[in-house]
Amino acid sequence: MNVRNHTISLLVKNKPDVLARISGILSAKGFNIENISANVTMNPDITKITMVAKGDTATIVKIEKEMKKLIDVIDVIRVKEKNAIQREMALVRVKINRKTRDDVTKSLDSLQCRILDESSDRLLLEITGETGEIDQALTSLEALGMEDMSRSGVVVL
Amino acid sequence: MELNGAQILVRTLMEEGVDTIFGYPGGSVLDIYDQLFQSPIRHILARHEQGVTHAADGYARASGKTGVCIVTSGPGATNTITGITTAFMDSIPMVILTGQVPTQFIGTDAFQEADIIGITRPCTKHNFLVRRVDELARTIREAFYIASSGRPGPVLVDLPKDVMQARMEYQDVPAKRQARKEPVFLPDTADLEQTVAMLKEAKNPVILVGGGVLRGRASAELREFVRKVKMPVASTLMGLGSFPADDPLWLGMVGMHGMYYANMAVSNCDLLVTLGVRFSDRVTGKLSTFAPRAKIIQVDVDATSINKNVLVHLPIVSDCKSALVQLNTMLGNNGLEDLRESRKQWLDQIETWRVEGALTYTRGELIKPQMVIETLNRLTRGDAIIATEVGQNQMWTAQFYRFNEPNTFLTSGGLGTMGYGFPAAIGAQVAFPDRLVVDIAGDGSIQMNIQELATAVKHNLPVKIVILNNGYLGMVRQWQELFYEKRYSHTNISGQVPDFVKLAEAYGALGLRTADPDEVESVLKKGIEASGPVIMDFLVEPEEKVYPMVNPGAALTEMQLGRETGL
Numbered sequence: 001m002n003v004r005n006h007t008i009s010l011l012v013k014n015k016p017d018v019l020a021r022i023s024g025i026l027s028a029k030g031f032n033i034e035n036i037s038a039n040v041t042m043n044p045d046i047t048k049i050t051m052v053a054k055g056d057t058a059t060i061v062k063i064e065k066e067m068k069k070l071i072d073v074i075d076v077i078r079v080k081e082k083n084a085i086q087r088e089m090a091l092v093r094v095k096i097n098r099k100t101r102d103d104v105t106k107s108l109d110s111l112q113c114r115i116l117d118e119s120s121d122r123l124l125l126e127i128t129g130e131t132g133e134i135d136q137a138l139t140s141l142e143a144l145g146m147e148d149m150s151r152s153g154v155v156v157l
Numbered sequence: 158m159e160l161n162g163a164q165i166l167v168r169t170l171m172e173e174g175v176d177t178i179f180g181y182p183g184g185s186v187l188d189i190y191d192q193l194f195q196s197p198i199r200h201i202l203a204r205h206e207q208g209v210t211h212a213a214d215g216y217a218r219a220s221g222k223t224g225v226c227i228v229t230s231g232p233g234a235t236n237t238i239t240g241i242t243t244a245f246m247d248s249i250p251m252v253i254l255t256g257q258v259p260t261q262f263i264g265t266d267a268f269q270e271a272d273i274i275g276i277t278r279p280c281t282k283h284n285f286l287v288r289r290v291d292e293l294a295r296t297i298r299e300a301f302y303i304a305s306s307g308r309p310g311p312v313l314v315d316l317p318k319d320v321m322q323a324r325m326e327y328q329d330v331p332a333k334r335q336a337r338k339e340p341v342f343l344p345d346t347a348d349l350e351q352t353v354a355m356l357k358e359a360k361n362p363v364i365l366v367g368g369g370v371l372r373g374r375a376s377a378e379l380r381e382f383v384r385k386v387k388m389p390v391a392s393t394l395m396g397l398g399s400f401p402a403d404d405p406l407w408l409g410m411v412g413m414h415g416m417y418y419a420n421m422a423v424s425n426c427d428l429l430v431t432l433g434v435r436f437s438d439r440v441t442g443k444l445s446t447f448a449p450r451a452k453i454i455q456v457d458v459d460a461t462s463i464n465k466n467v468l469v470h471l472p473i474v475s476d477c478k479s480a481l482v483q484l485n486t487m488l489g490n491n492g493l494e495d496l497r498e499s500r501k502q503w504l505d506q507i508e509t510w511r512v513e514g515a516l517t518y519t520r521g522e523l524i525k526p527q528m529v530i531e532t533l534n535r536l537t538r539g540d541a542i543i544a545t546e547v548g549q550n551q552m553w554t555a556q557f558y559r560f561n562e563p564n565t566f567l568t569s570g571g572l573g574t575m576g577y578g579f580p581a582a583i584g585a586q587v588a589f590p591d592r593l594v595v596d597i598a599g600d601g602s603i604q605m606n607i608q609e610l611a612t613a614v615k616h617n618l619p620v621k622i623v624i625l626n627n628g629y630l631g632m633v634r635q636w637q638e639l640f641y642e643k644r645y646s647h648t649n650i651s652g653q654v655p656d657f658v659k660l661a662e663a664y665g666a667l668g669l670r671t672a673d674p675d676e677v678e679s680v681l682k683k684g685i686e687a688s689g690p691v692i693m694d695f696l697v698e699p700e701e702k703v704y705p706m707v708n709p710g711a712a713l714t715e716m717q718l719g720r721e722t723g724l
Contacts, residue, residue: 020275
C-alpha cells in the first residue's frame, strides 16, 4: 500500500456548521487529517477548505466520496501536485545571540522568509513555502534555538 | 398576506403533500400545535417521542411516503435519537421537526435546551437550524427533497420558538423548487453492456437484493429482470419483499441466520449481481471468504457504499430502478432464454442444497415460535404488513414468513432497535387502515415501547401484537448458551414480565394467551378477527434457538444447522 499525503480541496457553502459536518464524518469513519485550512473564496457564500490526509489511494477515494455526500459540500477536488501551487506558512520565534543571528538568517536564505520583529535576543520569522521546505526550515531552526512556532494548513491554487 | 412562522410551516407541509404527522407537544412547539389544531393534517399523538419516530418510520416504510414527526425541544428532541438513527441506518425518508428555545436563548443552557443539531449531525442525512422566518419555507422544502432523493434518510429541522412566532409578509411560492439538486446518478451504458456480457458468460450466477431495491421502488423492474435472466435471487434482511418468496427462483435471506441454500449459492457462485446492498457484516460473514469465486457487480445509489466492505469488480453508481430499466431493455424480450440449458446444472445444485438444508424445526409439547409464524403466514396467505422487534422474533419472522410484496416487512436491520416494531406497526396501520398489520415481538422487546398501546387504542388502530414469550431475552440467551457456556447473565426475565393479557385489558385492548400448540391457530384467528388492537401472548419453548447460524467472524459456509443432517 502506497501511503502518502494527499491534498483535497473542498468548495463548501459558507455556513456556520460546515466544518463540524466535515470533521464529524472524518472522525466517525476513522480518517485522520494531517492539516486543514479554510477561508472564503471570491464568492462570499462559498468557502474553500483545503486538507491534507495521509493514506493509500483507496482511503483517499473513500474520504472524497464521504465529502461529496455531504449536502453542503459543492465540489471536491483532489489536488495534483504538478498542476497546483501549494503553500504553508509558519511563524517562528527563535532565541538568538550575536553569534547565532547570522546562522539563523543564512539557514533560511533559500526560502521565502521575512523578519517580523527583532530584538537583541529574539527573532520573529514568517516563512512560507511548500510543506517540505517548511519541514526543513523548522528542523534547522530547532537546532539553532527555536522557542515556539505556529504552522498553518496548506493553501492551494 | 402576513403570517407567522407556525402558519407558514403548516402551509408548507401541506404544499409538500403531508396529510399525517406523528408527534408529541411541548412548550417550544405550542405555536405549531396551535396551528395544527386548526389544520386538516391528521396528528397521531404517541406516548413517547421514540414511539413518534418509529411510527413515522413505519408509516414511511409501508407507504413509501416521507414520514413526518414533530416534537418539542430538549428531552422531546433527544428522545427521538434512537428513532432517527434507526431510520438513518435503514435509509428511511423522514422529516423530524424539533422545537427549540428562542434564538436569543440558544447557547445559554436555557430550560429544555439541547443542541439537537450537534447531537443529530452523525445520525441524519442532513439537518437545519432555522434562524429567520424568511428561511423557513425554503428550508422545509429542501428538507423534504433531501429526505426522499438519492439514498433516502432522515432530515431534522430545528425550529426556535421565536421563529415560529415571528410574522412576515408571505407569498405562495412558485412551483419551481429552490432546493439543491442532488446529483442524479444514471448508470453508464458501457457498464451495463459489460453487465449483460458478464450475465451471459456466467455459469453459476446469483442475484443478491437489498433495501435499495425497495427504497428505489424497483421491485417490478427486478421481477422483470429475473424473468429475463432466470437467475436465482437471494436477499438481505432489508431486501425481503422486493421479490416474491413464492417464486421458484427465490432463495431467501443470506447471512448470519440466512437459509442454508442461499448462503451456499452465494458462496459458490461465479457471478454475484448485487442490487442496493451495502454488504453489512451480518450479510457477508468473514469478509475474506465472502463469495470467493465470484465476480461481483454492485449497483448502488450511494457511492460511499461501493467498495466500502467488499471490493467489487464492476461498480455501478445508480439507483436500482434506472439500472434495471436499462438492463431489461438491453436484454430484449427473450432475455437469456438460450442459456436455460447451460444453467440447469447450477439450478439443480441449488435444488439439492434446498432439500438437504431445508428450514425446519422439531415439534414438541410446547409451542415452537417458528410454528406461530408459519401458522400466521398460512392464515394471512402472506398478505399482511409484518413488523418485528429485534432478536429471535425478527430472525424467525425473516425465515418463516413468506413476503411476496414490497414494503410489507418492517424491521430495524441496521441499528437493530428493540422496541421498533410496535410503534412502526402503528405507523403502517395509519397508512393502511384496512390492512392487517402485525407486530411479531418478544416478551423483552415489546416492553420497550409498550406505552404505545394507548396510541393504538386511542386512534382505533387495530394492530395485532404476537408475543413469542420465552421468558428470556432470547437472542442474547442464545449467544450465552453458545459462546458463554450457558451463563445466562441477566437474560432470564421470566416471572418479571407483566401479565400481558391483563396489561392489554388495562389499556382497553384485547388480550389472549395460550401455551398449547393446538390452540395457536385458533388464538391467531381470534386475534386477527377482533376489531381492535390485540396482544396475543404465546408461551413458547424457552430455549429454542435460531438456526441456521453462522458464528460471528465465520465464513457463510460454516453454518450450524442445529440438527442432525449428516452434512
